[in-house]
Amino acid sequence: MRLHIADHPLVAHKLTVLRDEGTDSPTFRRLADELVTLLAYEATRDVRTTDVAIRTPVAATTGTRLSSPKPLVVPILRAGLGMLDGMTRLLPTAEVGFLGLVRDEATLQATTYADRLPDDLSGRQCYVLDPMLATGGTLATAIRYLFDRGADDVTALCLLAAPEGVEALRDAVGDDDRVQVVTAAVDERLDERGYIVPGLGDAGDRLYGVV
């Protein structure tokens, strides 16, 4: 598994406002959207492209366009939805599949409650959107789903990760280079409730309200 931590002052600035408990929901949504666009720039570095012949007003030249089949973007409901617009702004031709997972706050086990993905993902590059990589259970389940359906590679975009979650994911996927995690930061640790410290709290609640 490859891990990329976006190291950029704009990312650090936006993340700081996102973490602040005084940041209201509309601002949180806007910043999550902006941050994912910055992460998407790094996350799509290996997106497949094809050469294409074009003419500029001056000369003939060879350009680049995204290859087929189209990339698949998979937001993990609920909180991953807050990253979808920012991602599709950069990848407007991508298709979108949905996975709904919720973590039991007592056992920290993730269960799947929604699956609207194509059955066959052979040849597809997949981009999973989930703001929080905490224990890693949710992301490990999502990645397994995608590979079980034949995905070629899976890149996860996370706003924040815990070291424990990164290690757990490494244990789950091993040295499989087809898996990449791109995150704005790896924080200090998980607390006893499985929350990222210092983190930003419950991403879904901050985006959409407490359930």
Ligand SMILES: O=P(O)(O)OC[C@H]1O[C@H](OP(=O)(O)OP(=O)(O)O)[C@H](O)[C@@H]1O
């Ligand atoms: O790494 P893990 O320990 O599995 O935890 C991370 C998951 O927890 C949160 O989802 P939550 O279960 O709160 O659902 P929500 O997005 O609907 O709020 C978060 O959005 C991740 O999906």
Ligand SMILES: O=c1cc[nH]c(=O)[nH]1
């Ligand atoms: O810190 C955390 C951990 C899991 N899920 C969240 O939304 N936040």
Ligand SMILES: [Mg+2]
């Ligand atoms: Mg939540």
